[in-house]
Amino acid sequence: MESTGRDPVKGGEPVIVVEGLTARFGEVTVLEEVSFGVHRGEILCFVGGSGCGKSTLLKHVIGLIRPAAGKVWVDGVDIAAGGEKELNAIRKKIGVLFQSDALLASMTLGENVGLPLEGLMGLSRETMELIVRMKLGMVNLSGYENHYPAELSGGMRKRGGLARAMVLDPQILFFDEPSAGLDPINTAELEALIREINIGLGTTIIIVSHQVELVLRLADRIMLIDRAAKGIIATGTPAELRVSATDPRVRDFLFRPGGVPEEG
Amino acid sequence: MRKERSQPGYALRAAPAEGGEQVMHLSGRVSLEDAEELLADMVTLSDGEPAGAVHIDLAGVTYMDSAGALTLFRFEERLRREGRPCLYTGFSERVRGIMGLIDRREMFRSPLREESRPAGLVVALGDAGFKVYADFRALMTFLGDLVAAIGHLAGRPGEVRWGDVLSVMRRTGAEGFPIVALISFLIGLIIAFMSSLQLKQFGANIYVASLVSLAIIRELGPIMTAILVAGRSASAYAAEIGTMRVNEEVDALVTMGFEPIRFLAVPKLIGTVLVLPVLTLYADLFGIFGGLVVGVMMLDLTPYTYLQESQRVITLFHLLSSLLKALVFAFVVAWIGCQRGFEVRGGVEEVGAATTSAVVTSILLIVIVDSVFAVVLHYVG
Numbered sequence: 001m002e003s004t005g006r007d008p009v010k011g012g013e014p015v016i017v018v019e020g021l022t023a024r025f026g027e028v029t030v031l032e033e034v035s036f037g038v039h040r041g042e043i044l045c046f047v048g049g050s051g052c053g054k055s056t057l058l059k060h061v062i063g064l065i066r067p068a069a070g071k072v073w074v075d076g077v078d079i080a081a082g083g084e085k086e087l088n089a090i091r092k093k094i095g096v097l098f099q100s101d102a103l104l105a106s107m108t109l110g111e112n113v114g115l116p117l118e119g120l121m122g123l124s125r126e127t128m129e130l131i132v133r134m135k136l137g138m139v140n141l142s143g144y145e146n147h148y149p150a151e152l153s154g155g156m157r158k159r160g161g162l163a164r165a166m167v168l169d170p171q172i173l174f175f176d177e178p179s180a181g182l183d184p185i186n187t188a189e190l191e192a193l194i195r196e197i198n199i200g201l202g203t204t205i206i207i208v209s210h211q212v213e214l215v216l217r218l219a220d221r222i223m224l225i226d227r228a229a230k231g232i233i234a235t236g237t238p239a240e241l242r243v244s245a246t247d248p249r250v251r252d253f254l255f256r257p258g259g260v261p262e263e264g
Numbered sequence: 265m266r267k268e269r270s271q272p273g274y275a276l277r278a279a280p281a282e283g284g285e286q287v288m289h290l291s292g293r294v295s296l297e298d299a300e301e302l303l304a305d306m307v308t309l310s311d312g313e314p315a316g317a318v319h320i321d322l323a324g325v326t327y328m329d330s331a332g333a334l335t336l337f338r339f340e341e342r343l344r345r346e347g348r349p350c351l352y353t354g355f356s357e358r359v360r361g362i363m364g365l366i367d368r369r370e371m372f373r374s375p376l377r378e379e380s381r382p383a384g385l386v387v388a389l390g391d392a393g394f395k396v397y398a399d400f401r402a403l404m405t406f407l408g409d410l411v412a413a414i415g416h417l418a419g420r421p422g423e424v425r426w427g428d429v430l431s432v433m434r435r436t437g438a439e440g441f442p443i444v445a446l447i448s449f450l451i452g453l454i455i456a457f458m459s460s461l462q463l464k465q466f467g468a469n470i471y472v473a474s475l476v477s478l479a480i481i482r483e484l485g486p487i488m489t490a491i492l493v494a495g496r497s498a499s500a501y502a503a504e505i506g507t508m509r510v511n512e513e514v515d516a517l518v519t520m521g522f523e524p525i526r527f528l529a530v531p532k533l534i535g536t537v538l539v540l541p542v543l544t545l546y547a548d549l550f551g552i553f554g555g556l557v558v559g560v561m562m563l564d565l566t567p568y569t570y571l572q573e574s575q576r577v578i579t580l581f582h583l584l585s586s587l588l589k590a591l592v593f594a595f596v597v598a599w600i601g602c603q604r605g606f607e608v609r610g611g612v613e614e615v616g617a618a619t620t621s622a623v624v625t626s627i628l629l630i631v632i633v634d635s636v637f638a639v640v641l642h643y644v645g
Contacts, residue, residue: 134371138365201330
């Protein structure tokens with residue numbers, strides 16, 4: 001029987017399975033033979049230094065880039081092999097908050113958030129407006145529906161981007177560097193929102209970040225990507241990695257005394 | 265009396281309860297797909313019932329999304345307006361979590377700003393007038409700054425960024441040459457062909473040469489070249505400086521003690537002013553050559569006769585006035601292109617608008633200036 005809402009069991013059946021993914025740009029191989037699974041309802045964070053291939057991995061999983069080799073199953077559909085039709089069906093089940101928020105500048109915040117609803121048949125204007133207001137309320141942006149993105153602060157735009165990403169209640173939400181350009185207060189607000197969405201809606205959350213502190217606070221599971229290894233070098237819960245990781249690269253990146261590692 | 269409604273996603277059953285109350289049993293999927301239908305069904309089943317409380321039993325709900333929860337709240341809001349309480353029973357932790365995410369007070373709050381509506385004709389005309397005035401002021405202010413910068417650098421030629429001037433000359437001149445040459449050649453060819461159709465009837469083939477030469481040198485050479493350079497270079501200047509503003513590169517120049525107009529606009533102005541007259545000369549030559557091809561191939565003129573007739577009608581005054589026009593057009597292209605770039609204040613979307621505006625405004629000003637030239641040169645010549 002179908003469960004009420006999303007499956008609450010973290011560590012349940014995998015909603016994303018990646019097998020032998022190789023990402024290549026021309027002659028340069030960024031990721032090689034990467035395999036992992038994402039469980040329904042969990043918060044999974046990919047971490048690694050700049051240029052290690054985190055965002056590339058994300059773009060492969062959301063179907064923006066086709067892999068040079070390997071398979072990417074999202075909710076049972078191989079998006080690496082599927083056509084545009086299959087990809088579009090899968091895209092309705094996912095939401096993405098891009099690093100730059102990616103709100104369309106020529107539209108108001110309300111129009112931006114309501115954009116994914118426009119393709120749905122039989123939805124009245126009143127319902128669409130109420131859904132937009134509800135989502136803006138969820139991200140603490142009530143009343144800002146008639147403002148343009150340029151009139152909002154960086155943190156507000158980010159939350160606006162999140163409202164748009166979750167307007168269709170996607171099963172999976174992707175965040176690319178969610179705290180980029182945000183001050184600690186806005187970062188904390190966004191972090192609380194991510195947690196609320198995960199618990200309240202049961203949404204599977206995948207975060208790509210190099211902000212180790214944020215990742216250690218939020219993640220159910222962490223995967224560390226290494227540029228030289230061209231893949232994942234460690235997987236586990238923050239507690240597991242803290243206790244059992246012996247690889248100096250893992251310890252150096254995640255648990256370096258004194259805080260966040262240098263970019264590079 | 266028991267009443268029922270169902271859709272592919274959900275089933276709704278209503279039954280009267282004691283004290284004029286009503287119980288609604290909702291089961292299945294309560295989601296965005298059936299949101300409109302569910303609200304309509306709930307309203308239908310509750311209408312005409314005694315004004316008692318409505319109990320909504322959610323025990324049979326297998327799935328609920330936020331749009332589904334919103335539908336329940338909308339129904340509740342409707343009952344509240346009728347003075348009927350709404351109570352939920354049998355909801356799971358999951359449904360409670362989803363419903364708890366929605367802040368109903370915030371949702372029904374008025375926007376901080378009213379939706380902008382199209383202004384009336386009078387207001388729109390007034391706004392347009394103010395915009396034109398503000399634009400004119402901005403253009404004139406920038407012109408003043410530009411002239412001041414040139415005045416400053418005139419006494420200090422060593423401060424001019426000559427490397428940038430050469431780069432502008434290469435991009436505007438050398439790289440623009442092929443398209444200018446091709447278009448001028450084709451324009452000359454078209455004028456010669458079209459005029460020959462008429463002049464042939466009177467046996468006045470030879471006048472095709474004078475018509476083409478005069479039209480190209482006095483009008484079409486300078487204006488076509490200027491329009492092409494406006495399309496290629498004014499847009500490029502606006503995009504380059506606009507992007508630099510968005511990326512705070514202009515602010516960085518200021519903090520390093522550079523004056524942005526001297527640093528960015530003056531080299532573009534000098535480069536364009538130096539190169540546009542040369543391009544115009546080439547355009548004149550290729551235009552005449554285009555006419556010559558038609559004259560030789562269709563009108564049985566010899567190249568010598570054609571060129572001799574062209575030489576007869578072209579005076580030094582025509583050539584100099586053509587070059588003078590090119591100089592002024594070059595100034596207009598650089599002035600407008602740079603001004604539109606510096607005008608960018610917001611994000612990248614403004615760069616696109618500035619680029620378009622640079623091309624449109626420079627072409628408009630080129631045509632206006634050309635009209636002034638036409639009148640003045642008529643009396644001077």
